[in-house]
Amino acid sequence: MRQFGLIGYPLGHSFSKKYFSEKFEREKISGNAYALYPLEQIDQIEALLESTPGLAGLNVTIPYKEKVLAYLDEMSPVVSEIGACNCIKIDQGLLIGHNTDVIGFSRSLLPKLNAHHQRALVFGSGGSAKAVLYVLKELKIPFVQVSRTPGEGMISYTDVDRQVLETHTLLINTTPLGMHPDLESAPAIPYDCIGPNHYLFDLVYNPHRTRFLQEGALRGAAVENGADMLVIQAEASWDIWNR
Numbered sequence: 001m002r003q004f005g006l007i008g009y010p011l012g013h014s015f016s017k018k019y020f021s022e023k024f025e026r027e028k029i030s031g032n033a034y035a036l037y038p039l040e041q042i043d044q045i046e047a048l049l050e051s052t053p054g055l056a057g058l059n060v061t062i063p064y065k066e067k068v069l070a071y072l073d074e075m076s077p078v079v080s081e082i083g084a085c086n087c088i089k090i091d092q093g094l095l096i097g098h099n100t101d102v103i104g105f106s107r108s109l110l111p112k113l114n115a116h117h118q119r120a121l122v123f124g125s126g127g128s129a130k131a132v133l134y135v136l137k138e139l140k141i142p143f144v145q146v147s148r149t150p151g152e153g154m155i156s157y158t159d160v161d162r163q164v165l166e167t168h169t170l171l172i173n174t175t176p177l178g179m180h181p182d183l184e185s186a187p188a189i190p191y192d193c194i195g196p197n198h199y200l201f202d203l204v205y206n207p208h209r210t211r212f213l214q215e216g217a218l219r220g221a222a223v224e225n226g227a228d229m230l231v232i233q234a235e236a237s238w239d240i241w242n243r
Contacts, residue, residue: 003054004241005035007045007068008061015205015230016059023238042067049090057241058088059234062176065101065127072097082134084127087237098240101131104233109135109201112222117170117199121146123187124174125154128203132172144168146187157188165193171216173202178210186211196220205230 006016020034037048042064049055060068065084069075072085073094079085085097120143122132129145136143144164150156155164165171171194177185194200200216205226213223 001054002032002056003035003052004032004057004059005037005052005055006059006061007037007039007048008064009038009040011036011038011061014061016234019231019234020238039064042071045071056090057237058090059237060086060088062126062128066130069097071095078102078134082130084130086127086131086233087240089240098237099131100233100236100240101128101229102134103236104229104231105132105203106135106138107232108224108226108228112199112224113139113170114199114222116197117141119143119168120170120172121160121164121168122172122174123147123177125149126174129174132174132203141170146189160189162190162193165190165198169198171198171200173200173204173210173212176204178202178207178212179204180206183207184211186215191215191219194219194221198222200224202226203229 004020006014014036017034017036024032039045065086068085069083074096076098078099079097082099085099087098087100089096089098120136120141122129122143123146125145125147133143145154146157146160147154173187177187194216198216198221200213200221201224202210202212203226204210208225213225216223
């Protein structure tokens with residue numbers, strides 16, 4: 001039995017286990033299983049590897065996409081560049097890090113991206129944000145990061161005013177704000193400055209439409225959640241584990 005799973009903490013509302021379990025049943029893929037491995041500390045990955053000899057691959061979610069790098073034996077060029085990993089292939093005891101967030105975000109962003117979406121605001125600075133920034137660089141879309149703790153190349157939420165929103169029409173939320181059960185939270189920006197020229201993308205998928213996206217849709221903006229991104233990155237993980 002080949003075993004796969006998801007590490008992170010907490011894992012109460014995981015997409016991955018349901019997706020892969022249904023995939024295995026639907027496509028009649030026998031001899032494979034997928035489980036959740038909530039790790040309170042990243043160093044518990046060592047005990048997990050020892051106690052699960054059939055482990056062939058892992059997905060990695062909050063808060064370990066960056067911390068897991070210390071446990072990898074090899075990294076893909078993308079992981080090396082951005083410093084974040086969300087997919088691990090385990091091959092003869094070696095942990096090989098990949099990043100499928102990059103693939104998922106790129107493919108799910110493009111269908112609604114228009115020529116007037118020329119500058120982006122990226123809310124958050126964690127591992128998911130690193131994948132988003134990589135894609136924006138590839139697409140040659142200038143961006144500004146927005147963080148609660150601004151630093152070099154980052155501004156604070158209080159800096160996001162009408163002028164900033166007029167020139168940055170692509171808004172991407174990489175934070176957990178608005179994720180179930182915290183349904184009322186959203187990036188603290190002046191939503192009355194958003195209009196039909198804006199495109200709001202939220203990596204959160206539960207609920208289907210966060211308050212961030214609701215505020216955008218109410219004002220005629222294009223909106224997209226993280227559901228398609230998750231499906232794309234899950235299939236990319238499966239490809240990695242089987243090649």
